[in-house]
Amino acid sequence: MSPTPEPDHGDDQTEIAARPLIREPAPAKINLYLHITDRYPSGYHALDSLVVFTRLGDTVEISPAEKGRGIHLTCDGPFADDLGDNNDNLVVRAAQKLADSSKQTDVDVAIKLTKRLPVASGIGGGSADAAATIRALATFWELGGDPAMLFDVALQLGADVPMCLGSRARGVCQVGGIGDEISPAPALPYVHLVLVNPGVAQSTPDVFKARDGGFSLTAPLEDPIEETAVLAEALAARSNDLTDAAISLSPVIADVIAALHATPSCLLARMSGSGATCFGLFADPGDAETAAGLLRERHPAWWVRATALNQAFREP
Numbered sequence: 001m002s003p004t005p006e007p008d009h010g011d012d013q014t015e016i017a018a019r020p021l022i023r024e025p026a027p028a029k030i031n032l033y034l035h036i037t038d039r040y041p042s043g044y045h046a047l048d049s050l051v052v053f054t055r056l057g058d059t060v061e062i063s064p065a066e067k068g069r070g071i072h073l074t075c076d077g078p079f080a081d082d083l084g085d086n087n088d089n090l091v092v093r094a095a096q097k098l099a100d101s102s103k104q105t106d107v108d109v110a111i112k113l114t115k116r117l118p119v120a121s122g123i124g125g126g127s128a129d130a131a132a133t134i135r136a137l138a139t140f141w142e143l144g145g146d147p148a149m150l151f152d153v154a155l156q157l158g159a160d161v162p163m164c165l166g167s168r169a170r171g172v173c174q175v176g177g178i179g180d181e182i183s184p185a186p187a188l189p190y191v192h193l194v195l196v197n198p199g200v201a202q203s204t205p206d207v208f209k210a211r212d213g214g215f216s217l218t219a220p221l222e223d224p225i226e227e228t229a230v231l232a233e234a235l236a237a238r239s240n241d242l243t244d245a246a247i248s249l250s251p252v253i254a255d256v257i258a259a260l261h262a263t264p265s266c267l268l269a270r271m272s273g274s275g276a277t278c279f280g281l282f283a284d285p286g287d288a289e290t291a292a293g294l295l296r297e298r299h300p301a302w303w304v305r306a307t308a309l310n311q312a313f314r315e316p
């Protein structure tokens with residue numbers, strides 16, 4: 001009698017090819033306020049920031065690649081041309097670091113990045129992409145739950161990447177340390193935002209270098225807030241401590257803040273991160289759309305988008 005043939009599970013390639021494509025949103029990160037509270041001996045600064053994530057963002061897609069292809073990145077979307085060398089992209093570095101840390105033997109993976117957020121613009125585009133890559137590959141490689149390992153990989157890639165790792169689970173967080181101490185924030189109203197970038201790529205280290213002046217105190221929100229106008233008041237009592245330095249390098253940022261501030265129903269206009277993107281805060285989605293329309297009309301060269309907190313956040 002001939003032996004019963006082993007069931008054919010296919011070779012590795014067939015098994016990998018059967019895996020579904022994973023599509024992971026990479027929400028933009030907005031610093032509603034950003035205090036610089038100290039400087040560490042490493043040269044990095046201690047931050048205190050209330051961070052929200054938006055519906056608007058990039059997208060990372062992971063799919064199986066041919067054997068021997070390695071980590072392969074392609075980019076599309078309105079800002080794909082502004083990305084530098086693909087091999088040096090934070091997405092590829094995230095994939096490589098995660099592969100090393102989780103000791104992957106098979107790293108043949110195709111990554112597609114759809115770049116909708118302006119590059120080097122203070123809304124964490126690169127960090128969000130890296131974090132989305134880590135989340136997607138953790139699923140793709142079936143890494144199971146090792147949040148500490150994922151967090152560690154994220155932090156090696158940049159100070160903003162760990163906060164972006166949790167961007168889908170929670171739409172808002174309080175951030176301290178160099179960006180790596182992340183804690184829940186009190187409940188906030190479901191705010192609407194208009195994001196404006198004047199087309200200036202701003203280098204974060206240059207902005208930190210240009211900053212002079214002292215340090216601010218930490219000022220985390222203590223209590224839940226229900227009304228957007230009350231949130232705007234609380235934020236107005238805080239600041240983005242990188243604004244003056246960013247304006248000294250790119251004076252147009254002052255024009256962006258003024259233009260946002262001048263739109264009807266804008267409750268607060270401020271820069272995010274190290275700029276140059278600024279946001280306007282609105283209570284009503286219609287007001288945010290109207291403001292975005294006006295700004296597009298007045299400043300056709302600027303990138304203007306109305307958005308809101310991402311889906312993970314509690315809607316009213």
Ligand code: C5P
Pocket residue numbers: 043044045046047157158159160177178179204205208
């Ligand atoms: O960590 P990441 O590469 O995103 O930081 C870019 C630069 O921003 C750092 O080299 C540093 O100059 C500055 N930075 C800082 N303090 C932080 C975060 C960033 O001084 N907390």
